[in-house]
Amino acid sequence: MPELPEVETIKRELSKKIIGVKITDITINHNKVVKEPSQDLFKKQIQNSSIEDIIRRGKLLIFVLDKKFLIVHLRISGWLLYGEKDPKARAVFGLSNGKFLNYMDQRVLGELRLRSSFEDLSFLQRLGPEPFELTDKEFSEILKNKKTKIKVLLLDQNRIAGIGNIYAQEALFLAGIDPRRQALSLTEKEAKLLLKKIKDVLTEAIKYHGSSVDAYRDTEGKKGGMENRLKVYGRKGEPCYKCGRPIEKMSLGSRGTCFCKKCQR
DNA sequence: CGGGGCTCCTGTGCGC
């Protein structure tokens, strides 16, 4: 799943390739991917726009065009493939440099929006702070008085931006914290450690170009590299790297959650 | 406020 590190990887890779390039034509292959405006208007308005910048906010990718903003949310299975036109693409942007930017999305839960502004998107207005911008004190404030389970809170984009199901599980394992703990039950020391582990795992994941545990690929179509370095995600039944006991799996907030019963308290 | 469940959507992988 594309989370902060995967979206950041896409942003960095594409920034080197398509800034200054013009979108010359658009093909939409699935009628659910364009959320606004209508598909026809979307195509008409994006035609001949040049790409001036790429911004990331949490898991959102924003292409700054000369007249509009193209806002891409990859959700679960979205990714962007640069190069040749791909027959499986849900949408294809033909570029003035002769290349194509393919919007890939197996499960079609992602979305494309073309707007004249982006700050007013409700998702962005409610979006919490980026983990890297958080101080220990601010993080403690977020956890304060919250009875929500710590893992569910980490996934709440309105509290903290960019963390998804993979890195929430990883950070909690690294910090030795049981995902079921109420957020308010964490001590100052635990909160500080957890924030550090969140930053550590996100930094490591960016360094390794993200995790390809599912559909996600980088803009060259290559796998990430972080998927081989994950400590608990997807490791149900396999031995814990710290204590050797089998990793367990449960459902939290209707999402799979792997953890070590002994190492996470 | 918290928790649970449903919805969107399709490809994969399992059991029979």
Next chain:
DNA sequence: TGCGCACAGGAGCCCC
């Protein structure tokens, strides 16, 4: 071999 079904989940939404 092939069919059918459960499952994967980010985020919005509804209800209790």
